[in-house]
Amino acid sequence: LAKTTQPISMDSYEGQEVNITCSHNNIATNDYITWYQQFPSQGPRFIIQGYKTKVTNEVASLFIPADRKSSTLSLPRVSLSDTAVYYCLVVEISGGYNKLIFGAGTRLAVHP
Amino acid sequence: KAGVTQTPRYLIKTRGQQVTLSCSPISGHRSVSWYQQTPGQGLQFLFEYFSETQRNKGNFPGRFSGRQFSNSRSEMNVSTLELGDSALYLCASSPYSTGTYEQYFGPGTRLTVT
Numbered sequence: 001l002a003k004t005t006q007p008i009s010m011d012s013y014e015g016q017e018v019n020i021t022c023s024h025n026n027i028a029t030n031d032y033i034t035w036y037q038q039f040p041s042q043g044p045r046f047i048i049q050g051y052k053t054k055v056t057n058e059v060a061s062l063f064i065p066a067d068r069k070s071s072t073l074s075l076p077r078v079s080l081s082d083t084a085v086y087y088c089l090v091v092e093i094s095g096g097y098n099k100l101i102f103g104a105g106t107r108l109a110v111h112p
Numbered sequence: 113k114a115g116v117t118q119t120p121r122y123l124i125k126t127r128g129q130q131v132t133l134s135c136s137p138i139s140g141h142r143s144v145s146w147y148q149q150t151p152g153q154g155l156q157f158l159f160e161y162f163s164e165t166q167r168n169k170g171n172f173p174g175r176f177s178g179r180q181f182s183n184s185r186s187e188m189n190v191s192t193l194e195l196g197d198s199a200l201y202l203c204a205s206s207p208y209s210t211g212t213y214e215q216y217f218g219p220g221t222r223l224t225v226t
Contacts, residue, residue, distance in 0.1 A: 043217025102155035
C-alpha cells in the first residue's frame with residue numbers, strides 16, 4: 001500500500017525559502033506527484049506537479065529524485081500569505097483502480 | 113469562468129438518514145472527483161467520474177455512491193448516515209483525462225450528522 005509522510009508543521013520568516021518534503025513509497029510508476037495548498041475554509045488549490053527531476057513554475061519548484069520515493073516542494077521567498085497547509089498527492093494502483101492518496105499535510109506558518 | 117460550485121454548503125442530518133450532495137464542475141471539465149476531509153483522517157479520496165463513468169475509487173464502504181450526468185455535473189450520496197460521516201466533502205474537477213491530477217476544488221459541503 002502506498003503511504004505518504006510529511007512534517008506536521010513548519011515555521012519560517014518572510015523572505016526565506018521553505019522546503020517541504022513528502023516521503024512516499026509504492027506509488028504508481030506512471031503518474032504525477034502533485035502538491036496542493038489549502039487555506040482555512042477553502043478547498044485545496046493546485047500548486048505544482050511533476051513526474052521526475054525538477055519542475056518550476058511561477059510560484060514554486062518541485063524536486064523529485066530518480067527513485068520517486070520522495071518529493072520536495074520549494075517555496076522561494078515566502079510571505080505571510082503563504083501561511084497555509086500544504087499537501088502532497090500521489091497515486092496508488094489498487095484493484096485496477098487509481099487511488100489518490102493525500103499526505104496528512106504540513107502546516108506552514110510564516111512569521112514577520 | 114465560474115469555479116466549481118457545491119450545494120448545499122452546510123447540512124445537518126440525523127443518523128440513519130441519507131444525503132445527496134451536488135457538484136457543478138468548471139465548464140468544459142469532464143472529470144469530477146470527490147473527497148472527504150476530517151481532522152482525524154485528513155483528505156481521503158472517495159471516487160472519480162469521467163464522462164459519466166466511475167473511473168477510480170478509494171476505500172469507502174458501499175454506503176457512499178456517486179454518479180455523473182451528461183453535463184458533467186455530479187452527485188454524491190451517502191446512505192444510512194453514521195456519526196463518523198460528519199466531514200467536509202470536497203468536489204474537484206479537471207479538464208484532463210489521464211495522467212495528471214491538476215484539479216480545481218470547490219468550497220465543500222460541511223455535513224454534520226447528529
